[in-house]
Amino acid sequence: MEHNNSETIALIGGGPASLFMLKHIVEQGVMADKILIFEKNDRLGVGMPYGKYGAENEHLANVSSNEIPKLLEDFETYMHKFPTEEFGNFSVHGKINPYEVIPRRLLGNYLEYCFKKYIEEAKAQNITVEVHLETSVVDILTDKHDSSFRIITDSEKFYAHSIVLCTGHVWPKKHEDKVESWFDSPYPPSKLFLKANFPVAVRGASLTAVDAIKTLARANGNFTINENGSYSFTLNEDSPNFRIDLFSLRGFLPALRFHSEDDAFSTEWTMTLEEIYDYKQKHGGFVDLDYVFEINFKKPLQQKDPEFYEKIKDMSIEEFVDEMLKIRKELDSFQLFKAEYLEAEKSIHRHQSVSWKEALAAFSYAMNYPAKHFSAEDMTRHKKVLMPLISVIIASLPQPSYHEIMALHNQNLLDNFAVGADGEVLPDEEHGGCVYKFKDENGQNVERTYGIFVDAIGQRPMLFNDLPFDGLKKGDVSAGFLYFKDENEGEKQEKNDAKNIGHDSSGKYFMKVPGLAINDFFQALDFYGVANPHFYIMAVPFIAGLNPDYSGLDFCDTAGERIAKSMKATSIIV
Numbered sequence: 001m002e003h004n005n006s007e008t009i010a011l012i013g014g015g016p017a018s019l020f021m022l023k024h025i026v027e028q029g030v031m032a033d034k035i036l037i038f039e040k041n042d043r044l045g046v047g048m049p050y051g052k053y054g055a056e057n058e059h060l061a062n063v064s065s066n067e068i069p070k071l072l073e074d075f076e077t078y079m080h081k082f083p084t085e086e087f088g089n090f091s092v093h094g095k096i097n098p099y100e101v102i103p104r105r106l107l108g109n110y111l112e113y114c115f116k117k118y119i120e121e122a123k124a125q126n127i128t129v130e131v132h133l134e135t136s137v138v139d140i141l142t143d144k145h146d147s148s149f150r151i152i153t154d155s156e157k158f159y160a161h162s163i164v165l166c167t168g169h170v171w172p173k174k175h176e177d178k179v180e181s182w183f184d185s186p187y188p189p190s191k192l193f194l195k196a197n198f199p200v201a202v203r204g205a206s207l208t209a210v211d212a213i214k215t216l217a218r219a220n221g222n223f224t225i226n227e228n229g230s231y232s233f234t235l236n237e238d239s240p241n242f243r244i245d246l247f248s249l250r251g252f253l254p255a256l257r258f259h260s261e262d263d264a265f266s267t268e269w270t271m272t273l274e275e276i277y278d279y280k281q282k283h284g285g286f287v288d289l290d291y292v293f294e295i296n297f298k299k300p301l302q303q304k305d306p307e308f309y310e311k312i313k314d315m316s317i318e319e320f321v322d323e324m325l326k327i328r329k330e331l332d333s334f335q336l337f338k339a340e341y342l343e344a345e346k347s348i349h350r351h352q353s354v355s356w357k358e359a360l361a362a363f364s365y366a367m368n369y370p371a372k373h374f375s376a377e378d379m380t381r382h383k384k385v386l387m388p389l390i391s392v393i394i395a396s397l398p399q400p401s402y403h404e405i406m407a408l409h410n411q412n413l414l415d416n417f418a419v420g421a422d423g424e425v426l427p428d429e430e431h432g433g434c435v436y437k438f439k440d441e442n443g444q445n446v447e448r449t450y451g452i453f454v455d456a457i458g459q460r461p462m463l464f465n466d467l468p469f470d471g472l473k474k475g476d477v478s479a480g481f482l483y484f485k486d487e488n489e490g491e492k493q494e495k496n497d498a499k500n501i502g503h504d505s506s507g508k509y510f511m512k513v514p515g516l517a518i519n520d521f522f523q524a525l526d527f528y529g530v531a532n533p534h535f536y537i538m539a540v541p542f543i544a545g546l547n548p549d550y551s552g553l554d555f556c557d558t559a560g561e562r563i564a565k566s567m568k569a570t571s572i573i574v
Contacts (some may be wrong), residue, residue, distance in 0.1 A: 013166035014039025015047020024564035050108025180432030251418025254395030305355035461514030461544035513545030
């Protein structure tokens with residue numbers, strides 16, 4: 001097998017995205033002489049979420065072994081080869097429960113193992129693999145003559161024919177390190193193992209917030225499991241005044257894991273490119289959100305749960321979301337939390353899915369790919385209408401985490417506040433921590449001070465100027481945007497938000513979205529909208545604007561598959 005020596009693929013980042021990219025390069029037979037892998041930290045496969053920079057032993061993934069996309073060796077085989085007692089009672093001996101959530105750092109160990117197996121497979125295909133750990137890429141430059149790339153690290157220069165950005169999560173600091181006891185993210189969690197004999201404020205109520213709760217609680221007390229399976233929490237003697245207050249826009253707690261009847265996410269769930277472009281041709285150049293909701297949510301639900309389908313079949317997206325959120329708005333968040341736990345337990349014990357929640361999670365995944373073809377109006381509807389419901393449902397909070405949250409709440413050590421759009425958190429530069437200003441349920445102004453503040457609203461979408469590679473910002477990449485379907489609406493929006501609304505040389509109105517512009521194959525688009533056939537972006541914070549549900553191993557697997565197919569279709573194969 002002969003290769004052109006210029007055929008070098010560079011993976012910028014060595015976490016889960018890079019693992020699944022390598023998987024598909026190997027499995028699809030994308031031929032290259034060399035693969036370069038650059039990872040700023042000291043391990044492959046774990047990225048931020050599954051190693052010391054994103055988890056301690058108490059942190060759980062929201063996936064079980066049966067939900068991990070297929071890799072060279074399955075998780076159960078790995079556990080039999082490498083049994084461990086490091087993670088409590090998690091399947092130390094005997095058969096793995098495929099429905100049991102996995103400790104994140106254990107999952108990271110497995111992903112690292114699989115990464116090394118794929119490197120062996122690549123070498124077996126006569127591909128040289130160079131792994132550069134603890135190596136930061138500081139810039140990427142393009143050579144306009146031969147379309148190759150120069151990769152500038154903190155110590156050397158490298159050359160590549162194709163590049164895939166797999167840089168993973170980004171947690172920028174705004175006040176952290178400047179204001180004492182203010183943390184712009186809960187990562188790495190080791191920084192939150194702090195004695196706190198005072199109230200702590202956590203912004204957010206998602207899985208990221210749960211990460212912060214777990215670490216802070218263990219620094220100031222101990223959980224015990226009671227005979228009936230419930231949890232209790234005992235404060236340390238030196239933390240009698242410790243408590244946590246959660247603050248979020250709507251005050252919704254994450255939904256619980258339930259029994260899932262479907263296999264792991266499948267590319268068969270989404271519209272094909274042929275279907276997307278056929279639909280666009282017949283519907284004014286856009287894919288309509290209502291259509292995707294119909295075929296990827298309502299129709300599957302009709303098969304899974306005809307009774308529920310009959311109730312919602314004629315509802316618009318807005319009406320459906322209002323109906324599903326009605327109970328969340330009416331009930332106390334912890335009261336609803338308990339009710340959903342009982343529903344989830346019934347689902348698990350009976351091996352029966354909560355059909356509408358499962359269908360909504362599948363819809364969220366399937367919507368990623370036609371979303372690049374939405375109008376600006378529909379993307380706005382998705383963000384403002386659907387995401388408040390979807391983000392709660394797809395959280396799939398593990399049951400042990402529920403027990404810990406309720407143990408704290410039952411002892412009046414954890415509360416949850418909906419602060420609305422008017423809520424404001426300010427750094428307390430004199431004393432450290434923060435001042436939280438909001439209106440209580442009676443509309444009265446409240447102002448509270450906290451000795452520690454943790455911003456845990458999760459990964460924020462990154463903007464064009466946040467890209468750390470200045471060489472690419474000179475024309476190789478461009479900001480993401482979507483055109484308006486209704487020009488009058490675009491003109492109206494421009495008057496209200498001139499910063500994010502514009503019009504092109506032909507006068508067509510568009511809306512800027514977070515992140516960078518990419519096509520259906522994750523190829524970067526330049527300022528003229530032209531795709532670079534050798535430059536791919538699957539770094540989640542930088543494609544969030546055009547990929548609404550962009551996180552998770554399933555996303556990495558699907559994106560890797562699409563990119564590898566694109567590589568085979570371009571000049572990567574001789």
